[in-house]
Amino acid sequence: MHLDESWIAGAAARARAASRVLAQSSGETRNHALTAAAAAIRARSASILAANALDVAASTASDAFRDRLTLNPARIEAMARGLDEIAALPDPLGRVLAEWTRPNGLRFRRVATPVGIIGMIYESRPNVGADAGGLCLKSGNAVILRGGSESLRSAREIHAAIVEGLVQAGLPEACVQIPPDADRAHVAAMLGAAGLIDLIIPRGGRSLVERVQREARVPVLAHAEGLCHTYIHRAADPEMARALIANAKMRRTGVCGATETLLIDEAIAGSLLPMIVDDLAALGCDFRADPAACAIVPGLVAASPADFDTEWLGPVLSIAVVQDVDAALAHIARHSSAHTEAIVTADEAVACRFLAGTDSAVVLWNASTQFCDGGEFGFGAEIGIATGRVHARGPVGLEQLTIFRYEVIGSGQIRP
Template identity: 45%
Template sequence: MSEVVQKSKLAKQAAQIMGNLTTEQKNQALLLMADALVTEQQAIIEANAKDLERGKQLGTSASLLDRLALNETRIAAIAEGLRQIAELPDPVGDTLEDFDRPNGLRIRKIRVPLGVIGIIYEARPNVTVDAAGLCLKTGNAVVLRGGSSALFSNEKIVEVLHGALNRSAIPADALQLILSADRSSVDEMLKLNGLIDVLIPRGGHSLIQNVVNNASVPVIETGAGVCHTFIDESAQLEMAISIGLNAKAQRPSVCNSMETLLVHESVASKHLNAIAEAFTGANVELRGDQQARALIPSMQNAAAPEWATEYGDYILNVKVVKDLDEALDHIREFGTMHSECIVTEDASHAERFLQEVDAAAVYHNASTRFTDGFEFGFGAEIGISTQKLHARGPMGLPALTSTKYRIYGSGQIRQ
């Protein structure tokens, strides 16, 4: 029996127990997990150092190493995420509908756990904890398959979390980590109908498309983020630069960072030099269209494929557009339905943008970096869904539940 099948079977068995736990039992486990992470933070950091060293030897980019790195501050934040999840309302058992039929049947629609959730993700060890916390809070078991670049970190984190779960009502088998770095372990999870109830991929475009295109297990698609910020004609320049810098340079490796800056031609003609200087001062490499390069000849050319590229790095495309319509057209062509922003003082333009842009999160005068479960008050998120079925946007606790109808009768039979 393979590792994937063995651990998925253990998770399936544990899921039967998970569905019967009280909110108090689940919350106590989450708090124990949070405390354990802080108590064992040095061991986690030492394991993480092995991953970082290997990444450096393999030539991993600085931005990806940043996604991988753990320190006391980040571990404290991850633990705080678990505590916040514990404080959030438990959606399991919530009554969504309650009605009576003319024949006397009473029908209630309630939230229930999904069962066993498989999560396939890349080099962010914080996902290991966020996923565990959200899944366990909602009564689900979880099978995690992280990237090889974070293997030492993930293994130590799950070891620490198992130690905490062993002191709680949640069975440790409800949290499983696939240690095999072989691609076949992912392929196996994609076809594990009957043991895994739903798959959630988190990572780059190729990972997500592999899961979406090849899985027979149902998939909740989390999308790559080719996110845009449009500086409209009426935008306050200082605000626009501040929002743009935050969206690109605050943490460029994450999916809600900006990849393309769209600038109204009237703003570009007066202020593109100042905008460019702000970004280059933040070590961002700029690649522009013909109009942008005419204003700033030193700017590199943005080749056609790059408008659809999620760089995850200190690289930004810049395009000059004549109006809101051209900005909307560009986003329709190259956006990934993740997060889009307009900076404007024109209320009608803002409303059009918010209404017409088809994305999970659409912003007026605020950075796309806020598309995040923690920032939305969800404690954490299992991912940011860019699809339209089941869940969309940052997926908190309710997104990790399904529904069940309970029907109460008094002997009714159908005629």
């Protein structure tokens, strides 16, 4: 057995033992650990920033990647506040999801329980470690966090704060673990840990997620990319549309909920599209446009066929002019990654047609796609976005990190 496999096997064994303690702990105990970890993150802010500065200085990645990697006082406070908000949420464990009684008198209950051992594989964003650790802790799951090598120093400092919270609450330190080094072999060992790890959640670039989905022998909860669309219908309020697309594209261009493609009805494109282009250009955005959009706004760069299948993760927007809502839905069906789509319109019937006709995890009406975030959903934080067809879709929060068991209560019944 290689060293990395040995470490993962040992970590999983420790996590299994810790998860049994965690699953049987009170909600008050888990909340104590969370609030203590939040206080520790605030107290360790200077050391976290110093470690992060070293990570950023060593990075040779793109600007979008470096933005995800970079911490500042506001982002550290957001991490701590996220843990406090998770602590304030209702306990997800022990919820009775359904109950019924059979004619023979047997009573049945479906009760929420933890998944067990989560393996979290992520890139660049150090705050993911805090969010994932907090959500797993609250939902009774032990977690092994394998962040990217580029954020190892930051991850260690954040992990130390979480461990401090666990110790203060009297919970096992092994509830939240990280590998001792940045060896990439830890990822392969986690992917092959069938029977040791119950669920893998990857969060990062397309190559990472596709590798996890291709190689994992453990169930995976993931999305490969966030190719999100905003569709402006002919009945949209023009000022609302301008404000929404500016936010959806440019608030943070490197997040998976950023709009990558603008679809706009041909009936209003002639008057509205030039203003939208001016708005976004003033914010530093570039464009890739179809022939109809190029005819309306001369000087736009013509889009290649591949551009509408590209998650830019930067200040670039693909633009297509469409005939109506059905054409918009057809475009989305061809090019979407099933992450997040939005429609801007005052026509309720058209909005309902769009909401029902879009096969994506999250669909919005008159709101920015950047609201696809667990905190904005009221989940306190998220461990990622799921675009699959089983277990969970959209932001993965506390509820999505639980499964269930059946409890059957009898009074001496025997089966005939």
